[in-house]
Amino acid sequence: MTLDDLASSCGEWLRGSGPESDIVISSRIRLARNLADFPFISRATPADRAEIEKILHGRVEAMRDSGKAPKDLLYLRVSDLPAVDRQFLVERQLISRELAENDGARAVVVDPGERFSVMINEEDHLRIQVMHSGLALQAAWEQANRLDDLIEEQVTYAFHERLGYLTACPTNTGTGLRVSVMLHLPALAITRQIEKVFKSLHKINLAVRGLYGEGSQATGDFYQISNQVTLGQTEEDLAKKVADVVPVLIDYERQARDFLIRESHETLHDRVSRAFGILRTAQTISSEETMALLSSVRMGINLGLIGDLAIPTVNKLLIHTQPAHLQKLSGVELDQSDRNIERASYLRRHLNGDGNGKAARN
DSSP, X not given: OOHHXXXXXXXXXXXXXXXTTTTXXXXXXXXXXXXXXXXXXGGOOHHHHHHHHHHHHHHHHHHHHTTXXXXXXXXXXXXXXXXXXXXXXXHTTSSOHHHHHOOXXXXXXEOTTSSEEEEESSSSSEEEEEEEESSOHHHHHHHHHHHHHHHXXXXXXXXXXXXXXXXXXXXXXXXXXXXXXXXXXXXXXXXXXXXXXXXXXXXXXEEEEBTTBTTOOOBTTEEEEEEOOOTTOOHHHHHHHHHHHHHHHHHHHHHHHHHHHHHSHHHHHHHHHHHHHHHXXXXXXXXXXXXXXXHHHHHHHHTTSSBSOOHHHHHHHHHHTXXXXXXXXXXXXXXXXXXXXXXXXXXXXXXXXXXXSOOOXX
8 A cells, every 4th residue: 555545535533424413423432652761752852763663664564473463554665755644644644734834753654444544753753543434433433442452562662550651741640542523513603503512512621623633724614623631531521521522512403404404405405516516617716725625515515405416525635735735636736726726626526526526416
């Protein structure tokens, strides 16, 4: 498997299936781990980082050779990649912006189906993440736990009997676990209830972030909800806290959608139809406008306002129209103006029946 193979495909988390997938895009489990015999990345020398990457690369190779890991795992030295490839991996949710922008030796291990990736030398020596489509936190946790155990057979983690797993950021110390779900909440935004919901989440120590996690702004009404602190809590407690609140958010969003259908049907239909029309005919369009319009179209499909267009196609377009994806798919480097033209062309091909998508009607 190569990076180009990833560019032409879609990961498991984008397939638009799984429980509650009309609202829950994906479920993610992330574990932060550090090797016992090395300083944290913030204090590590370039030689330390190089040695950590060398050790972990060797462990990955050993796991692959022994059959404990897929033979076609993709191992990428992020420090050797051009900027567009690093940004591509960020857009695909396989690495963080921090890993893409850091200095020194760093890498990522990617599962062929993109069900998991392992970042090396990000904020911590290891960041294991597993992503599943829809609301599937338990399945994601079980896979992450198995992968963590498999890696721990190969290395010794930094662990304190009282504090738990030691991490660079104090909020991750303990379990090192971040539980998150990516939600699509357009109706709550349209009905101006979203800020009230977010304030309630903050009161119970849940964080709200944009599509690309920490430091990113929400675009197209897509939000990541996650725990903030792990110290003093078990993995089960953390997972339950997020798992308990997500059905409530789903219910709020569905109530808001029902309200819009009932009280503002024509206005809502017009919003969806205009969005779909622009996406099918625009000659130039920005990434931000695309996300906002696809958000309306995605809601419209789920409410039966658009026919013959599948959610997996929209999920794919959300990612494949991002700047680095467009450049990888076209095979050429594009400035912003050319990207906007290429993005519009890509959307027309896929929404008018002559791309990989199916012609749609509304």
